[in-house]
Amino acid sequence: MGLPLEGIRILDLSWIWAGPYATKLLADMGAEVIKIEAARAYDWHRGPVSPAPGAQGITSYPDGVPGERPWNRSGWFNSLNMNKRGITLDIHTPLGGQTFLELVRISDVVIENFRYGILERLGFGYDVLRCTKPDIVVVSMPAFGNSGPWRNYIGYGVGQELLAGMAHMTGYPGEDPMKSGINHGDPITGSHAAIAILSALFRRHRTGQGAFIDISHMESSVCLVGEYILGFQMTGRNPDRMGNRHPAMAPHGIYRCRGEDQWLTIAVESDAQWQCLCEVMGRADLAKSPQFTDVLSRWCHQDEMDSAITEWTQRMDAGEAAALLQNAGVAAAPVLTSRGLLNDAHFRARGVFKTVTHPETGTHLYPGMAWHMSSIKNKPYSSAPRLGEDNSYIYSELLGMTRRRLEEMEQEGVVSTIPQERRIT
Amino acid sequence: MREGLLCGFRVVDLSQDIAGPYCTKLMAGLGADVIKVEPPEGDPSRRAGPFPDDIPHPEKSALYLYLNTGKLGVTLNLECTDGQRLLHELLKDADVIVESYPPDRAHALGISYSFLQERCPQLVVTSITPFGQTGPYRSYRAHEINLYGAGGLMYITGDPDREPLKMGPPLSQYGAGQNALIATLCALWQRESTGEGQHADISIAEYNLSILENAIAAYTYTGHIVSRMGNRGYGRAAHGIYLCRDGHIGVVAMPDHRWLAMSEIMEREELRDSRFQTRAGRLENADEIDALMLPWLVEHDKEDIFKRGQEAGLGFALVHTFEDLLRCEQLVDRDFFTPVEHPEAGRLQYPGAPFKIDDAEWRTAPAPLLGEHNEAVYCGRLGYARQDLVRLRQMEAI
Numbered sequence: 020m021g022l023p024l025e026g027i028r029i030l031d032l033s034w035i036w037a038g039p040y041a042t043k044l045l046a047d048m049g050a051e052v053i054k055i056e057a058a059r060a061y062d063w064h065r066g067p068v069s070p071a072p073g074a075q076g077i078t079s080y081p082d083g084v085p086g087e088r089p090w091n092r093s094g095w096f097n098s099l100n101m102n103k104r105g106i107t108l109d110i111h112t113p114l115g116g117q118t119f120l121e122l123v124r125i126s127d128v129v130i131e132n133f134r135y136g137i138l139e140r141l142g143f144g145y146d147v148l149r150c151t152k153p154d155i156v157v158v159s160m161p162a163f164g165n166s167g168p169w170r171n172y173i174g175y176g177v178g179q180e181l182l183a184g185m186a187h188m189t190g191y192p193g194e195d196p197m198k199s200g201i202n203h204g205d206p207i208t209g210s211h212a213a214i215a216i217l218s219a220l221f222r223r224h225r226t227g228q229g230a231f232i233d234i235s236h237m238e239s240s241v242c243l244v245g246e247y248i249l250g251f252q253m254t255g256r257n258p259d260r261m262g263n264r265h266p267a268m269a270p271h272g273i274y275r276c277r278g279e280d281q282w283l284t285i286a287v288e289s290d291a292q293w294q295c296l297c298e299v300m301g302r303a304d305l306a307k308s309p310q311f312t313d314v315l316s317r318w319c320h321q322d323e324m325d326s327a328i329t330e331w332t333q334r335m336d337a338g339e340a341a342a343l344l345q346n347a348g349v350a351a352a353p354v355l356t357s358r359g360l361l362n363d364a365h366f367r368a369r370g371v372f373k374t375v376t377h378p379e380t381g382t383h384l385y386p387g388m389a390w391h392m393s394s395i396k397n398k399p400y401s402s403a404p405r406l407g408e409d410n411s412y413i414y415s416e417l418l419g420m421t422r423r424r425l426e427e428m429e430q431e432g433v434v435s436t437i438p439q440e441r442r443i444t
Numbered sequence: 445m446r447e448g449l450l451c452g453f454r455v456v457d458l459s460q461d462i463a464g465p466y467c468t469k470l471m472a473g474l475g476a477d478v479i480k481v482e483p484p485e486g487d488p489s490r491r492a493g494p495f496p497d498d499i500p501h502p503e504k505s506a507l508y509l510y511l512n513t514g515k516l517g518v519t520l521n522l523e524c525t526d527g528q529r530l531l532h533e534l535l536k537d538a539d540v541i542v543e544s545y546p547p548d549r550a551h552a553l554g555i556s557y558s559f560l561q562e563r564c565p566q567l568v569v570t571s572i573t574p575f576g577q578t579g580p581y582r583s584y585r586a587h588e589i590n591l592y593g594a595g596g597l598m599y600i601t602g603d604p605d606r607e608p609l610k611m612g613p614p615l616s617q618y619g620a621g622q623n624a625l626i627a628t629l630c631a632l633w634q635r636e637s638t639g640e641g642q643h644a645d646i647s648i649a650e651y652n653l654s655i656l657e658n659a660i661a662a663y664t665y666t667g668h669i670v671s672r673m674g675n676r677g678y679g680r681a682a683h684g685i686y687l688c689r690d691g692h693i694g695v696v697a698m699p700d701h702r703w704l705a706m707s708e709i710m711e712r713e714e715l716r717d718s719r720f721q722t723r724a725g726r727l728e729n730a731d732e733i734d735a736l737m738l739p740w741l742v743e744h745d746k747e748d749i750f751k752r753g754q755e756a757g758l759g760f761a762l763v764h765t766f767e768d769l770l771r772c773e774q775l776v777d778r779d780f781f782t783p784v785e786h787p788e789a790g791r792l793q794y795p796g797a798p799f800k801i802d803d804a805e806w807r808t809a810p811a812p813l814l815g816e817h818n819e820a821v822y823c824g825r826l827g828y829a830r831q832d833l834v835r836l837r838q839m840e841a842i
Contacts, residue, residue: 023634036657044623048630071724077658077678079665094661162759164800167777172754177683178761180611181694186685187765188612191603196685196692196763199611200600200672206655207615210622211798217629218449218474219801224636225452233800238780241769242798243466243618248781249506250494251766252792258494258766263589263610266493271589273598273607280671282608284598286587350585352594352649354608357663357670360596360653368579371650372660383664389654390627391576393557393643394634 020394022049027220030055030122031103032110032131032138034062036176036202037160037236039099040209042130045216046102047388047398053122053413054100054404057109058435061406064099065090068440081380090406090438091379097403098385101375105404106413107434110141115433119143120151121418127223128156128216135161135170145231154229156219158212164235174236179204183240184247190260208239269317270296273354274329276337282354283337285328285344293317295347300331377402407436446805448475453632456481456534457515458522458555459544460488462614463572463648465511466621467628468542472514473797473806479534479821480515483522484840486814487512496789502814503788509811510794513784517812518821519842522553526841531555533826535564539635540628542570546585547577557643567641568631572624576647586649588614595652600659603674619655620648680723681730682706685763686741693746694761695737695753697726705756709749710740786810818842 027050031042039054039062046052056062066078070085079094086092108122109115120143123129129148131138138144138159145157159165162174180186180198190197212234219230241248247258265271265286270293274283287293290313297306305311305327310320317324332340337353344351353359360366361384373387387400414420414434428434453476457468465480472478480487489511490502502508521527532554535541543555550556550571557569557577571577574586575594589610592598597616602609627644635641653660659670675684682697697706700723707715714736720726726733741749746762753760764772770793775781778800781793787810797806822828822842836842 020634020638023630040655044626048626079658079662079668081665083666094665095658098658098661163774164778167774169754169774173757173759174761175696175698175759177678177696177698178694178759181685181692181761181763184764184766184769185611185613185615186694186763187692189609190612191606191609195675195687197602197609197675198685199597200602200670201597201655201657203611203615203619203655206619207622210619210626213626214470214622214629215799215801217626217633220633221629222449222804230449230801230804234798235774235778235780238775238778238795239798241775241780242795243615244613244766245510245795246494246507247613247766248769248795249510249792251770253496253504253506253789254494254498258612260612263607265587265589268587271587273589273593273610275607282593282598284589284593286589288587345581345584348585350587350590352584352586352590354593354598355596356599357596357656357659359599360660361663365575365579365581366650366653369576369647369650371653380665383661385664386654386656386660389623389651390647391645392627392631393645394631 022395022398023392024048024050027051027128028126029053029128029130030126032129032133034132035064036099036205037209038130038132038212040206041212041216042103043099043101044210044213044389052103053409054103054105055108055110055119056105056406057111058107058432058437059109059439061090061438062096064093064096065406066093068438086379088379088405094380097377097380100403101385102401103404104409104413105407106410107407107436109433110143112431112433114428114431116142118418118428118433123148123151123155125417126152126155127220128158130158130212130216132160134173135165149229154223154227156216156223156230156232158216158232158234160208160212160234160236162236164238165233176202176205179236179240182237184244185240188247188258188260190262192260192262192264194260196260204236204240207243208234208236211239211242264321267314269314269321270324270328272325274325274332276332276335276340278336281337283332283340284352284354286350288350290314292349296344296349299343299347299349300328302327302331373400375400375402379405406438407434410434410436446803448805448807449801451475453477453540454538455479455540455542456531456538457542459542459572461544462511462617463621463624463646464542464544465489466618467570467572467624468515469511469513470625470798473808475805475807478515479817480512480517480812481520481531482517482814484519484842490814501788509786509789512811513794514807514809515812516817516821517815518818519815521841524839524841526836526839528554530822530826530841532563534821535560535567538564538567539632540568540570542572542624542628544572546573546583548583561641565640566635568628568635568644569641570624570628570644570646572620572646572648574648576650577645588616591616591648591652595649596656596659597652600656600670600672602672604672608672616648616652620646620651623651676730679727681726681733682737686737688741688744688746688749690745691765692763693741693749694763696759696761698759702757705758709752709756710737712736712740782808784808784810787813815842
């Protein structure tokens with residue numbers, strides 16, 4: 020059996036994370052994703068043309084060495100863009116624009132995450148694309164959507180958890196709001212974009228109708244805190260910043276384990292599980308203590324209880340402690356680092372990481388598909404495209420362009436594969 | 445005609461917690477026919493708050509109300525043969541079943557994929573569990589904090605030199621629910637050509653490890669283990685959450701070439717200092733920059749700061765409270781919130797669709813009351829008589 024989305028072609032003008040995350044999910048499922056970059060405007064995740072010595076930024080070069088073509092050696096870019104085709108095409112030029120429309124004509128989806136109105140100003144608004152390909156599905160995802168008083172405002176990933184109310188309810192108790200170690204808004208909005216694309220393709224399949232999909236990162240993220248939107252209206256209160264504690268469960272938290280920066284998470288949902296936890300810790304005294312017999316008592320005595328639990332965990336290896344607790348029916352898991360994830364027996368058994376060889380970075384493990392499908396066994400992975408890697412395939416084979424036309428585009432810099440230094444913000 | 449993008453699909457939703465219900469909430473919003481199947485005592489999320497005035501009530505849980513808009517609701521006891529028979533009758537015409545039982549439990553209840561595949565080969569079976577259907581942890585229990593830890597997100601969230609921190613909202617479960625829907629739609633798409641369903645196996649922990657930004661590649665490419673960066677991530681100064689007069693504001697001094705605008709916004713000539721002209725220089729002097737900004741920030745309100753930053757082309761972000769969100773002019777202008785009238789919980793503003801697609805319908809019927817659609821589904825669709833419902837109820841099958 021082939022891959023689920025074989026036969027769907029997506030033109031991907033998006034950069035950074037949200038858009039490329041959407042197309043990564045669809046590429047992993049078999050869609051043909053053609054990533055379009057220009058030599059003077061390529062995906063930021065490739066990093067600068069000449070990185071400052073020692074500066075890794077968000078890129079990560081193999082062994083810290085940028086090499087001759089650093090833009091092809093960014094680990095972050097190479098993780099997010101596997102299984103995609105990559106071409107260079109400067110759509111600001113007349114020849115580039117004409118070629119872009121030729122690609123639109125043979126595609127199913129166009130996705131972009133430029134600032135509001137950019138594509139329209141370049142002459143590629145939805146109306147133009149629809150004239151070229153009447154049933155095209157177009158995704159436009161500026162930070163705040165394509166309408167409203169903030170439509171011209173810009174948004175970086177760092178702001179989305181703040182704007183969506185997530186940061187306000189995250190943080191150490193009694194301290195300032197905090198954001199997470201990643202920009203959650205990007206995968207959230209990327210996933211919603213992938214959902215929108217597939218849903219629009221089902222309608223097209225049924226009715227022949229294309230679609231214009233308008234996604235606001237802020238709205239998309241607020242959908243993931245819906246119960247707190249309702250909750251505020253019900254109680255007049257914002258949720259508290261509780262650190263690692265829980266409004267109902269106790270114990271619920273993170274406990275220091277043996278070794279440096281090693282931690283165990285535990286969540287106890289019933290009195291019976293509390294008894295199991297005490298038994299695993301060998302603390303019959305705690306199990307009998309009236310301070311901790313029921314959830315309300317435990318909730319009121321969390322500091323004492325957490326100290327008692329830490330007495331046990333700090334002598335334990337986090338992974339071993341988690342296994343003991345899980346075998347006793349208590350929800351527990353170690354706090355894994357990237358190395359811990361790569362070495363974890365469970366994730367290895369499930370084949371979560373894939374070995375992929377990239378022509379300019381060598382062989383590494385990468386996170387593979389984000390889920391498993393029974394029809395997909397041992398899917399082959401192709402490495403992320405080097406800048407302009409698939410120009411020949413796309414222009415000559417797919418579009419059937421004459422050599423003369425391609426030479427003309429090369430001469431005018433439309434399909435150059437030598438990037439120009441640009442502002443990476 | 446206005447119709448949902450996914451109209452025509454029939455979904456049976458056995459899932460609990462958050463991931464599965466969010467997946468099927470989106471399907472219902474997009475027009476699919478979703479039957480939420482609850483045990484006779486009700487879905488556990490009916491017990492989760494917040495509740496109006498902090499008085500628990502099974503029909504007024506914010507979590508339940510939000511996650512189940514647009515769905516039909518039936519009760520069904522999977523533990524008894526009558527209940528299992530009813531489920532299999534429902535599945536005959538269904539396109540999708542979404543479930544979240546531990547794999548061994550699903551097997552015992554007669555809803556394992558191998559069992560369903562034989563009887564309903566057209567069915568897409570979507571299973572969402574903490575660690576997936578295979579592997580040594582497949583039966584492990586996990587709540588949000590455990591998933592955040594096991595998936596690698598927690599290690600990189602929080603202050604350096606302090607304990608790792610969980611996000612407040614349960615984003616792992618929501619995010620896995622989003623992925624579950626993408627997987628489900630891919631399976632349905634493939635079914636158009638093969639006529640066969642398949643099994644989508646979603647692990648919430650694996651969702652987390654798939655969104656670690658550069659953390660995995662940083663290790664595999666360089667051996668570096670990404671750790672907690674607190675409020676000063678990404679090697680930048682003036683890039684994080686700061687106190688201001690009426691709350692907190694996200695100062696985001698990006699893009700780099702607009703740095704000088706910061707001194708104009710904050711009326712601080714000192715921010716033009718030559719030492720601050722490069723990103724590296726600013727990072728080196730980040731504390732000094734903070735000290736220069738803070739007096740101005742605490743004298744100004746967050747919306748004012750946000751707009752001054754944005755008008756100067758900087759990506760400032762408001763730290764919205766939930767109160768702020770409900771009256772946010774951008775959300776109001778785009779009609780993001782949708783009023784939903786629920787017979788028990790009353791009228792509340794709900795977040796609307798996560799994206800806007802021309803004239804396609806987004807369904808926002810209120811979440812079902814416990815067993816609200818038993819008659820419509822069991823009598824109307826499966827052809828049982830009302831007296832049968834009484835018998836089934838007495839047998840505790842529904």
